[in-house]
Amino acid sequence: MLLSRLVGLVLLQFFAPAHAHSQAAEVEKPVPILSGNAGVLTYVNAGQGLVDTQLNPVLLVPFGDHWLVEARGEFEGAFQQQPNGSFGGPVSKHLDYLQADYIANPYVTITAGRFLTPFGIFNERLYPEWIRALQPDPLILPVATASSDGAMLRGGFPVGAHANLNYAAYVSVTSIGVDGVESERHVGGRAGVFFPGPRLEVGASWQKVLQDDSKNAFGVHLAWQPHAVPLSVHSEFAHSNQGSGYWIECAYRLSQARFWEKAMRRTELVVRGQQFFNGDISSDAAQALGLPGANTGEADFGVNYFVKDGLKVVGSYGRQLSSAGNFNQWTVGIVYRFLVPLGREGAP
Amino acid sequence: MKRIPVLTIALLLAATAFAGSSSKKEASAPTPAVHSNLDPDAMRTLGEQRFRANCGRCHAAPQKFSPRAMATIVRHMRVRATITDEDMRLVLFYMTQ
Numbered sequence: 001m002l003l004s005r006l007v008g009l010v011l012l013q014f015f016a017p018a019h020a021h022s023q024a025a026e027v028e029k030p031v032p033i034l035s036g037n038a039g040v041l042t043y044v045n046a047g048q049g050l051v052d053t054q055l056n057p058v059l060l061v062p063f064g065d066h067w068l069v070e071a072r073g074e075f076e077g078a079f080q081q082q083p084n085g086s087f088g089g090p091v092s093k094h095l096d097y098l099q100a101d102y103i104a105n106p107y108v109t110i111t112a113g114r115f116l117t118p119f120g121i122f123n124e125r126l127y128p129e130w131i132r133a134l135q136p137d138p139l140i141l142p143v144a145t146a147s148s149d150g151a152m153l154r155g156g157f158p159v160g161a162h163a164n165l166n167y168a169a170y171v172s173v174t175s176i177g178v179d180g181v182e183s184e185r186h187v188g189g190r191a192g193v194f195f196p197g198p199r200l201e202v203g204a205s206w207q208k209v210l211q212d213d214s215k216n217a218f219g220v221h222l223a224w225q226p227h228a229v230p231l232s233v234h235s236e237f238a239h240s241n242q243g244s245g246y247w248i249e250c251a252y253r254l255s256q257a258r259f260w261e262k263a264m265r266r267t268e269l270v271v272r273g274q275q276f277f278n279g280d281i282s283s284d285a286a287q288a289l290g291l292p293g294a295n296t297g298e299a300d301f302g303v304n305y306f307v308k309d310g311l312k313v314v315g316s317y318g319r320q321l322s323s324a325g326n327f328n329q330w331t332v333g334i335v336y337r338f339l340v341p342l343g344r345e346g347a348p
Numbered sequence: 349m350k351r352i353p354v355l356t357i358a359l360l361l362a363a364t365a366f367a368g369s370s371s372k373k374e375a376s377a378p379t380p381a382v383h384s385n386l387d388p389d390a391m392r393t394l395g396e397q398r399f400r401a402n403c404g405r406c407h408a409a410p411q412k413f414s415p416r417a418m419a420t421i422v423r424h425m426r427v428r429a430t431i432t433d434e435d436m437r438l439v440l441f442y443m444t445q
Contacts, residue, residue: 028415028416028418028419028440028444029416029419030416030417030419030420030423031414031416031417031419031420032420033417033420033421035421060420060421060423060424062419062420062423068420068423068424068427070424070427101427103423103426103427106432106433106434109426109427111427124428125405125406125428125429126406130407131406131407154427154430155430156426156429156430156431156432156435157432157433158432158434164431164432164435166429166430166431167430168430192430194401194402194405196397196398196401196402199400199401199404199405201405223405223406225400225401225404225405232404232405253408306408309410309411310410310411337410339413339417339421341413341414341416341417341420343416344416
């Protein structure tokens with residue numbers, strides 16, 4: 001009896017702010033949305049051509065003032081150049097996430113379902129083709145970022161006048177890894193501090209596997225957009241038994257150029273440097289996870305041209321250096337972001 | 349594993365249908381995007397600052413959509429980018445002006 005009263009009191013405290021909050025501020029009623037991106041990219045790695053076509057639909061379905069069901073799928077055709085010059089290859093599909101979010105109060109959102117693992121920032125925030133500044137993935141992306149199946153608490157709130165704290169803590173019962181790597185159970189979290197003044201965010205991530213040798217993975221991240229120049233800097237470091245590494249990327253919009261101003265405003269130059277160091281797993285196991293099989297360094301240079309809102313043409317050149325062999329990689333393609341409201345929008 | 353796509357499609361269709369039907373009832377009574385004690389100009393200025401600080405961390409400014417579409421987008425971004433409640437409301441105000 002005492003226990004049930006205690007649970008009741010805790011639940012009351014937890015949900016009371018949400019109710020009070022919904023009365024305090026009315027917002028426009030949201031409408032379901034189908035969004036996402038479609039892209040066609042041509043890669044030439046070490047002289048080998050690959051045409052990659054992707055469609056990543058995102059469905060957002062809000063309910064009431066506090067709920068959101070969201071999902072993203074991926075349909076991909078990777079067509080490799082054959083010896084006779086033609087292209088052929090597999091067409092794959094999978095569900096990146098399907099989650100229900102309950103915004104309990106200004107500090108806590110509860111998420112359940114399959115969700116993107118909040119380890120670092122690339123996987124959750126920068127992965128979509130229309131957002132990423134360079135199309136090739138960072139070498140360390142597969143470290144601790146397989147989709148999670150379970151529950152998560154997350155949120156962001158001010159801490160003082162000049163900083164916002166953001167956090168995510170999750171438990172995953174099963175996880176389906178990259179290219180069908182075995183399931184696992186893990187817990188983890190990420191915390192970051194964002195300083196709106198200098199537009200600087202720094203944070204750290206952690207994940208612990210709850211089976212086998214209970215390995216830990218750690219990561220730190222940084223994002224910075226200085227006021228003085230149209231520059232965007234992102235960086236991540238990750239360490240795990242699967243391998244360790246870092247990447248740092250700078251994207252510079254040529255909006256300050258004093259010639260061909262219309263074209264320059266739409267042009268972005270990108271440079272990324274990164275290194276990967278082998279972990280405790282075999283080369284074959286690393287490659288099965290999508291990681292390099294040997295210590296690797298890479299430098300990439302890219303140009304993005306924003307034709308119009310949601311449509312950009314991309315191109316990049318990279319040089320990968322490793323004990324397994326050095327090679328060039330070229331990328332050129334076009335990416336389009338779409339958004340279609342699925343209900344009545346009302347007056348704009 | 350084969351059950352996942354079927355369940356997924358069923359859940360998404362049901363969710364879309366339910367939300368779509370409820371939105372029709374709500375469309376007849378549009379509400380202001382945000383209520384605040386600040387005057388609209390101050391809110392717009394603050395909203396633009398918060399937009400550039402939060403959204404600009406990852407992507408360029410998109411075009412503006414209808415208020416109801418923006419309400420969904422901002423709710424999605426609140427969860428995805430863990431932006432604060434106040435920032436979400438100011439960004440929504442700015443993006444719907």
